[in-house]
Amino acid sequence: MNKLTLLFFSALLIPLCGLANPKKPGGEGSTRSETIDAFSLPMTNISAQDRKDFFVGKSFFRQNWIELPASVKSLEGLGPTFIARSCVACHDRDGRGRPPEVGEEFRSLLFRISKPGEGPHGGPNPVENYGDQIQNFGISNVPAEAKPQIKWIESHGTFDDGTPYTLVKPEITFKELAFGELPKDVMISPRVAQAMYGLGLLEAISDKDILANVDSNDSDQDGIKGKANYVWNQRAEKMTIGRFGWKANQPTLLQQTAGAFLGDMGINTSIFSAVNCPSVQIACLNAPKKKTAEMSDKDLNRVTKYTQLLSVPERRIVADEIEIRGQRLVQDLACIKCHVPHFRTADFFPIKELRGQEIFPYTDLLLHDMGEGLADNRQDFRASGREWRTAPLWGIGLIKKVNKHTRFLHDGRARNLEEAILWHGGEAEVAKNKYKGLSADDRNKLITYLESL
Ligand code: HEC
């Protein structure tokens, strides 16, 4: 690049930086709150009807389901096997889950399991006797599938300035397996519940804009590829781009919601109508069931709307010095090659208020090889055992406030934001090494900046 083009780009950067750091990362519907409810508010710009649906959806999201037969018909349907009794039990205050403390029961960390090879529609291949997710609980007279156990393995490293650090990684085993040992080649993917805000805006980004960042052959030779997941879309009856879940393994919020109702709570809908009982699980198969879907389409749509309309909190203001240095660092360390700051949502989307919004999620919604350290070695549609969807960074600094913890990454292994960066590898190896090379002052500034997004 010659001096003139450099000058031209620096001139461009000034307005771009202004755009890259607005007060309202979630567009017009962003809300101003730094309280414990910061993730639970509806977008400010929605219609009265949408607001009504939001609050009905919210009540379903928060209610505890109970097993059949129950005196309140609208609450029955839990199980026969399940992991939690409500959505909010895992998505605590619409925020994120975490691994259990020593001696605590598992709740917001669940286990997807499968065997090598492809299952229905090219998705994960379920494990005989258990299916594709471990069910930690059963209703009366129905056995739980297994009790997960977690052990933490420590590893050590040093920053370039000589400061040491320690990381921890979970080792998972299962006790009390009710239907025999898991096969030797079983693949296990521990995943914590993700935060719920801003998801409708991510759904409203056009396929075209997501695909614009794909670089499968690394044609610009920066070591960063980015690949879209394509997953089975139950309503469209074809493969469509995956956007939700840690591996972009769900295409829409409707399907993710219906999948959670069945997979995590045992509640069936018109989208996933089968009972969640592998054929050896006789007590599960014989448990009382409703003749019709346990949740109606109308109510499923309202819960989906709830997940679409939770607003993104406004940014927290930081000192100019941190703002300027933080912006520079996320650029110089190439964080924003994956954590893409800005999108404009599509002009066509069923919910009017989500259209044409300037949003700053800091994700490309694409899959990246994150190296051996983060690998779960379990493929999920096109995502390999080393690939994960770039996690959005908006609102991440408020997790501490809302969820009273700072556990990050897909299995919650990182105990703070810095550890999350130190686990980056594969396509992000260079970015991580650059971070390790920063001065303590710059490391602090970058973290404070991330917390303000
Ligand atoms: C047992 C814990 C648990 C329960 C209960 C649960 N979830 Fe989740 N949720 C998760 C986990 C774990 C993920 C990530 C899944 C993955 O990567 O495959 C997730 C992901 C999601 C996502 C996608 C978020 C994103 O950023 O991509 C949505 C939406 C969601 N859940 C909605 C719901 C709804 C609605 C309910 C209730 C019907 C629910 N969940 C119940 C654990 C849970």
Ligand code: HEC
């Ligand atoms: C090659 C793409 C890539 C680059 C470059 C990259 N990241 Fe990430 N980042 C990811 C992916 C993918 C995840 C999710 C990994 C997981 O959960 O296992 C992630 C997760 C994170 C998380 C945790 C988020 C959460 O919700 O738990 C933070 C914080 C983060 N990145 C910050 C950074 C910073 C800061 C940089 C630059 C120093 C950076 N990343 C560079 C792809 C990237």
